Amino acid sequence: xxxxxxxxxxxxxxxxxxxxxxxxxxxxxxxxxxxxxxxxxxxxxxxxxxxxxxxxxxxxxxxxxxxxxxxxxxxxxxxxxxxxxxxxxxxxxxxxxxxxxxxxxxxxxxxxxxxxxxxxxxxxxxxxxxxxxxxxxxxxxxxxxxxxxxxxxxxxxxxxxxxxxxxxxxxxxxxxxxxxxxxxxxxxxxxxxxxxxxxxxxxxxxxxxxxxxxxxxxxxxxxxxxxxxxxxxxxxxxxxxxxxxxxxxxxxxxxxxxxxxxxxxxxxxxxxxxxxxxxxxxxxxxxxxxxxxxxxxxxxxxxxxxxxxxxxxxxxxxxxxxxxxxxxxxxxxxxxxxxxxxxxxxxxxxxxxxxxxxxxxxxxxxxxxxxxxxxxxxxxxxxxxxxxxxxxxxxxxxxxxxxxxxxxxxxxxxxxxxxxxxxxxxxxxxxxxxxxxxxxxxxxxxxxxxxxxxxxxxxxxxxxxxxxxxxxxxxxxxxxxxxxxxxxxxxxxxxxxxxxxxxxxxxxxxxxxxxxxxxxxxxxxxxxxxxxxxxxxxxxxxxxxxxxxxxxxxxxxxxxxxxxxxxxxxxxxxxxxxxxxxxxxxxxxxxxxxxxxxxxxxxxxxxxxxxxxxxxxxxxxxxxxxxxxxxxxxxxxxxxxxxxxxxxxxxxxxxxxxxxxxxxxxxxxxxxxxxxxxxxxxxxxxxxxxx
Numbered sequence: 001x002x003x004x005x006x007x008x009x010x011x012x013x014x015x016x017x018x019x020x021x022x023x024x025x026x027x028x029x030x031x032x033x034x035x036x037x038x039x040x041x042x043x044x045x046x047x048x049x050x051x052x053x054x055x056x057x058x059x060x061x062x063x064x065x066x067x068x069x070x071x072x073x074x075x076x077x078x079x080x081x082x083x084x085x086x087x088x089x090x091x092x093x094x095x096x097x098x099x100x101x102x103x104x105x106x107x108x109x110x111x112x113x114x115x116x117x118x119x120x121x122x123x124x125x126x127x128x129x130x131x132x133x134x135x136x137x138x139x140x141x142x143x144x145x146x147x148x149x150x151x152x153x154x155x156x157x158x159x160x161x162x163x164x165x166x167x168x169x170x171x172x173x174x175x176x177x178x179x180x181x182x183x184x185x186x187x188x189x190x191x192x193x194x195x196x197x198x199x200x201x202x203x204x205x206x207x208x209x210x211x212x213x214x215x216x217x218x219x220x221x222x223x224x225x226x227x228x229x230x231x232x233x234x235x236x237x238x239x240x241x242x243x244x245x246x247x248x249x250x251x252x253x254x255x256x257x258x259x260x261x262x263x264x265x266x267x268x269x270x271x272x273x274x275x276x277x278x279x280x281x282x283x284x285x286x287x288x289x290x291x292x293x294x295x296x297x298x299x300x301x302x303x304x305x306x307x308x309x310x311x312x313x314x315x316x317x318x319x320x321x322x323x324x325x326x327x328x329x330x331x332x333x334x335x336x337x338x339x340x341x342x343x344x345x346x347x348x349x350x351x352x353x354x355x356x357x358x359x360x361x362x363x364x365x366x367x368x369x370x371x372x373x374x375x376x377x378x379x380x381x382x383x384x385x386x387x388x389x390x391x392x393x394x395x396x397x398x399x400x401x402x403x404x405x406x407x408x409x410x411x412x413x414x415x416x417x418x419x420x421x422x423x424x425x426x427x428x429x430x431x432x433x434x435x436x437x438x439x440x441x442x443x444x445x446x447x448x449x450x451x452x453x454x455x456x457x458x459x460x461x462x463x464x465x466x467x468x469x470x471x472x473x474x475x476x477x478x479x480x481x482x483x484x485x486x487x488x489x490x491x492x493x494x495x496x497x498x499x500x501x502x503x504x505x506x507x508x509x510x511x512x513x514x515x516x517x518x519x520x521x522x523x524x525x526x527x528x529x530x531x532x533x534x535x536x537x538x539x540x541x542x543x544x545x546x547x548x549x550x551x552x553x554x555x556x557x558x559x560x561x562x563x564x565x566x567x568x569x570x571x572x573x574x575x576x577x578x579x580x581x582x583x584x585x586x587x588x589x590x591x592x593x594x595x596x597x598x599x600x601x602x603x604x605x606x607x608x609x610x611x612x613x614x615x616x617x618x619x620x621x622x623x624x625x626x627x628x629x630x631x632x633x634x635x636x637x638x639x640x641x642x643x644x645x646x647x648x649x650x651x652x653x654x655x656x657x658x659x660x661x662x663x664x665x666x667x668x669x670x671x672x673x674x675x676x677x678x679x680x681x682x683x684x685x686x687x688x689x690x691x
Contacts, residue, residue: 159269214257237275385673405675619667
């Protein structure tokens with residue numbers, strides 16, 4: 001038999017407690033284990049023992065585990081002169097640290113949540129080992145006095161059996177979270193190793209209808225209605241179970257659930273377990289594991305064993321929930337078991353387990369808050385009143401969202417504004433013919449005025465050209481002839497102009513056809529031989545011309561006349577007179593062609609007259625759009641319009657989170673809108689700090 005080993009707080013071996021006796025231990029599924037031992041009062045090694053030292057305990061040669069000596073569990077008995085030490089498994093070292101403040105983890109894997117809790121150890125005694133589960137739950141802890149309670153609460157929402165295991169042989173110790181084994185590792189049979197058995201049937205916790213509730217409160221609390229195939233808020237056991245045991249209803253609330261499907265799955269597993277009475281067996285047996293020659297029998301905590309008692313008609317495979325020995329040294333074969341057809345802490349229902357583990361799970365579930373978005377501004381048909389509000393991703397529910405508004409006159413705060421000069425071009429406009437109204441005619445007489453001499457202003461002369469005129473034939477008047485006309489003339493000599501006949505004459509033959517002569521030409525030059533003139537001598541004489549009756553025609557080509565005017569002025573002598581003007585009935589037609597006006601404004605300043613000025617009229621109707629969806633009605637004022645049907649939604653019909661939503665109010669003319677959006681939102685204080 002191996003002796004108890006004593007270690008100091010740094011796990012350095014201090015002593016072997018070979019005189020220890022009445023060694024006992026108790027192992028419980030998914031809880032801390034206990035152990036105890038006694039020493040003679042006169043054993044000097046007891047002086048080596050200090051509270052919170054560590055001891056390694058064995059059952060014969062089988063190692064049970066590493067335990068810590070608790071300071072308030074040391075018993076001294078002077079009559080027997082013994083001292084007894086009570087111990088807790090080293091898993092209880094997680095009681096030394098705390099979770100101060102609020103700690104919230106959402107949408108994290110099981111591994112991440114476990115590592116988060118273990119990271120809060122000031123002294124890193126435990127590390128994470130094997131984890132068989134990947135789940136996503138919402139966890140929240142606030143001001144926890146231990147790490148052990150939050151740690152053991154992590155798998156409680158699971159819908160399948162689990163088991164905490166550990167390796168405390170090497171430091172830091174390793175913690176595992178594994179699926180509970182369905183392997184049968186041992187047998188307890190009457191006349192083999194069964195000494196006594198007590199069967200307990202407990203129908204007190206039977207449930208045949210469960211109403212599951214998750215995260216939230218009031219109307220915002222999570223239910224299974226949307227994921228339940230029946231569409232109900234509850235689930236029921238099969239009809240034959242209800243017929244046998246009756247209807248037993250239970251409201252099961254676990255606010256760690258934030259997903260309806262996870263809540264449904266866990267509730268279904270809980271119902272499958274709780275729809276029949278709980279059966280437990282208290283068994284007194286022989287530890288056959290110690291004497292089995294084949295070493296096949298094992299009675300390990302969390303494993304299945306087969307209980308067989310022919311006389312009582314018991315044949316059932318049940319799980320070992322507790323295993324204990326009262327005296328390893330004095331009665332090593334005496335062992336007791338608590339075995340049951342179900343675990344106490346599957347699901348999340350048993351408050352007694354939480355009490356035993358000192359789990360104090362405090363959740364900030366959230367609350368419904370009222371939010372207000374106010375808006376006051378001018379608007380027109382092209383520029384609506386635009387109210388924007390943001391719904392965050394972690395918003396749980398939108399309970400109500402209502403719009404109240406009214407319209408009034410457009411408002412301005414000044415009569416003029418300053419402005420620099422500029423060239424302003426008006427927009428082009430098409431021309432038109434404008435006809436005045438008809439007017440009757442009249443005779444208008446000017447006032448009498450005396451005459452006088454009026455001189456024009458002096459003007460310089462100039463050449464004035466008439467307009468061009470086409471030519472023509474002009475015929476003089478016909479006249480009779482006048483007889484013979486003779487003019488006398490003296491004779492004389494008249495010489496013609498001189499002429500020069502040739503200068504140079506060149507004569508060129510055609511190319512030679514003979515073989516003896518080269519090509520050549522002939523040239524003849526004349527000097528003055530042929531130059532000459534003529535002289536005619538005329539004697540004095542006269543000519544007689546007989547003119548018959550005739551007329552002359554003059555052909556005029558197109559032409560103009562130029563008149564040269566010297567500088568001059570005109571004097572007009574006006575006698576005293578007056579003018580009478582007769583205006584007949586008439587109207588005027590003015591044609592205005594397409595045109596535009598250009599105005600040049602010099603730099604200038606307008607004085608501002610400050611004040612609040614309103615237009616004389618207000619809009620007569622409005623159009624409302626919510627996320628682009630029209631809201632029925634066009635009233636210029638309304639109260640408590642429900643906007644939820646018109647807000648944009650995701651595929652599941654929930655209002656979109658993590659984005660802006662917009663309410664637009666379009667008036668039919670210039671106006672001003674006063675609006676308010678009141679929302680009731682279910683929120684939870686799970687992020688941020690406490691600033």
